[in-house]
Amino acid sequence: xxxxxxxxxxxxxxxxxxxxxxxxxxxxxxxxxxxxxxxxxxxxxxxxxxxxxxxxxxxxxxxxxxxxxxxxxxxxxxxxxxxxxxxxxxxxxxxxxxxxxxxxxxxxxxxxxxxxxxxxxxxxxxxxxxxxxxxxxxxxxxxxxxxxxxxxxxxxxxxxxxxxxxxxxxxxxxxxxxxxxxxxxxxxxxxxxxxxxxxxxxxxxxxxxxxxxxxxxxxxxxxxxxxxxxxxxxxxxxxxxxxxxxxxxxxxxxxxxxxxxxxxxx
Amino acid sequence: xxxxxxxxxxxxxxxxxxxxxxxxxxxxxxxxxxxxxxxxxxxxxxxxxxxxxxxxxxxxxxxxxxxxxxxxxxxxxxxxxxxxxxxxxxxxxxxxxxxxxxxxxxxxxxxxxxxxxxxxxxxxxxxxxxxxxxxxxxxxxxxxxxxxxxxxxxxxxxxxxxxxxxxxxxxxxxxxxxxxxxxxxxxxxxx
Numbered sequence: 001x002x003x004x005x006x007x008x009x010x011x012x013x014x015x016x017x018x019x020x021x022x023x024x025x026x027x028x029x030x031x032x033x034x035x036x037x038x039x040x041x042x043x044x045x046x047x048x049x050x051x052x053x054x055x056x057x058x059x060x061x062x063x064x065x066x067x068x069x070x071x072x073x074x075x076x077x078x079x080x081x082x083x084x085x086x087x088x089x090x091x092x093x094x095x096x097x098x099x100x101x102x103x104x105x106x107x108x109x110x111x112x113x114x115x116x117x118x119x120x121x122x123x124x125x126x127x128x129x130x131x132x133x134x135x136x137x138x139x140x141x142x143x144x145x146x147x148x149x150x151x152x153x154x155x156x157x158x159x160x161x162x163x164x165x166x167x168x169x170x171x172x173x174x175x176x177x178x179x180x181x182x183x184x185x186x187x188x189x190x191x192x193x194x195x196x197x198x199x200x201x202x203x204x205x206x207x208x209x210x211x212x213x214x215x216x217x218x219x220x221x222x223x224x225x226x227x228x229x230x231x232x233x234x235x236x237x238x239x240x241x242x243x244x245x246x247x248x249x250x251x252x253x254x255x256x257x258x259x260x261x262x263x264x265x266x
Numbered sequence: 267x268x269x270x271x272x273x274x275x276x277x278x279x280x281x282x283x284x285x286x287x288x289x290x291x292x293x294x295x296x297x298x299x300x301x302x303x304x305x306x307x308x309x310x311x312x313x314x315x316x317x318x319x320x321x322x323x324x325x326x327x328x329x330x331x332x333x334x335x336x337x338x339x340x341x342x343x344x345x346x347x348x349x350x351x352x353x354x355x356x357x358x359x360x361x362x363x364x365x366x367x368x369x370x371x372x373x374x375x376x377x378x379x380x381x382x383x384x385x386x387x388x389x390x391x392x393x394x395x396x397x398x399x400x401x402x403x404x405x406x407x408x409x410x411x412x413x414x415x416x417x418x419x420x421x422x423x424x425x426x427x428x429x430x431x432x433x434x435x436x437x438x439x440x441x442x443x444x445x446x447x448x449x450x451x452x453x454x455x456x457x
Contacts, residue, residue, distance in 0.1 A: 008437075011437060011440035011441060011444065012433075012436065012437060012440065014440075015408070015411050015412055015436075015440060016411070016415070017411050017417055017418050017436065042444065042448075043440075043444065046393070046443070046444060046447055047412070048339075048340075048343040048346070049391060049393045049447075050393060050394070050397075050412060051305055051343070051346040051347070051349075051350055052301060052305075052342065052343070052346060053390055053391025053392075053393050053394050054304050054305050054308040054390055054391075054394070055304065055308070055390050056300055056301070056304045057300075057303060057304045057307050058300060059299060059300065059303040059316070059317055059320060060313070060317065063299070063303070063317050063320060063321065064292070064295055064296070064299065066317075066321060067295060067320075067321050067324055067325070068288065068291075068292060070321065070325060071288060071291060071325070071328050127322075127325075128325075128329065131322060131325060131326055131329070177337070180337060182337075
């Protein structure tokens with residue numbers, strides 16, 4: 001699915017009204033269209049505000065107590081036989097018969113208590129199963145929130161500007177959250193690519209160079225890359241972008257960088 | 267106004283809940299219980315069902331049937347998402363129909379609103395006000411899709427509206443809502 005079509009469908013996808021097959025196509029295409037991923041993140045934030053912006057209504061005071069009762073550990077069951085029934089003075093009952101009556105009442109009370117406990121357990125077992133059944137749907141829905149959602153949390157946002165290595169007009173901006181492994185690179189005024197070539201992003205630290213991803217640019221030289229690092233981005237010290245040929249057996253860094261810069265948070 | 271825990275406090279709270287600290291769950295309920303209940307009530311419009319959904323939401327957290335990832339968003343948003351899906355799921359299981367008037371499409375926006383009183387609309391956030399002000403029943407369609415979990419086909423059937431019209435107006439409404447929301451945020455930041 002091309003990026004333009006994807007952008008058109010993002011609002012409906014975010015609100016869960018796309019057909020299942022459409023949703024699968026969208027999810028498969030999102031990693032290749034950072035603009036759509038960023039738009040989806042905006043709609044997720046909008047939805048957060050819709051949820052939290054409803055009129056606030058106070059629940060009953062007992063709700064909290066019921067919740068805590070539901071999670072409390074069950075007390076051990078200790079049957080308490082009832083007190084012996086009073087015997088009219090006019091009647092005389094043998095000790096063995098009285099004992100039998102007491103035992104019978106005790107067993108009845110014990111059986112009733114056990115039945116109540118079993119019914120209660122069945123009820124909560126059924127409730128937990130019902131909750132578990134809905135877990136699959138909920139997990140699938142939550143997992144649909146892609147990595148772009150990370151960047152909506154601006155509390156610990158970091159960004160750097162990568163200037164042109166050849167003193168030209170090219171530049172790139174890289175953003176990531178503190179301790180995050182997900183980042184966004186936005187390229188501006190990059191040179192047009194030769195047919196089949198692409199730009200590669202690299203992050204480096206002492207004795208290690210890690211390939212982060214591939215992107216292209218449009219006719220204005222603008223492009224974007226949403227990438228995932230195997231380690232928190234904070235652990236790297238430099239970022240640079242090269243132009244690579246598809247005929248290379250493996251991504252390399254023999255080509256000169258287009259932009260490069262130190263990952264010193266702004 | 268709710269005073270939210272900081273991200274670090276949320277993380278600590280969830281760590282304690284994972285260790286079966288009941289006091290931590292109580293603290294979580296005290297902090298976010300009203301917001302969860304309010305959203306459930308907004309969807310279900312029934313106090314008993316809303317309370318059950320609220321309890322189910324916190325039980326899911328307690329039983330760790332779903333896990334919060336701090337990198338993916340704030341704890342409150344995660345809780346409210348669980349509450350929303352749980353409430354919609356309950357709405358479907360109850361076989362309840364949303365309070366929607368099945369009027370012809372020529373009717374005005376008011377005919378498609380639920381039976382909420384005006385006071386409630388005024389209590390809702392500015393974003394909800396933007397939704398209510400969208401033209402051509404777009405706001406009502408957004409509410410049905412988001413708060414009732416209805417598909418295009420279900421909305422079309424409920425409103426006796428052509429499916430194509432539902433798709434077109436809902437898409438236009440979502441685009442317009444985002445534009446208004448961004449404009450509103452820009453104006454707020456300039457003040």
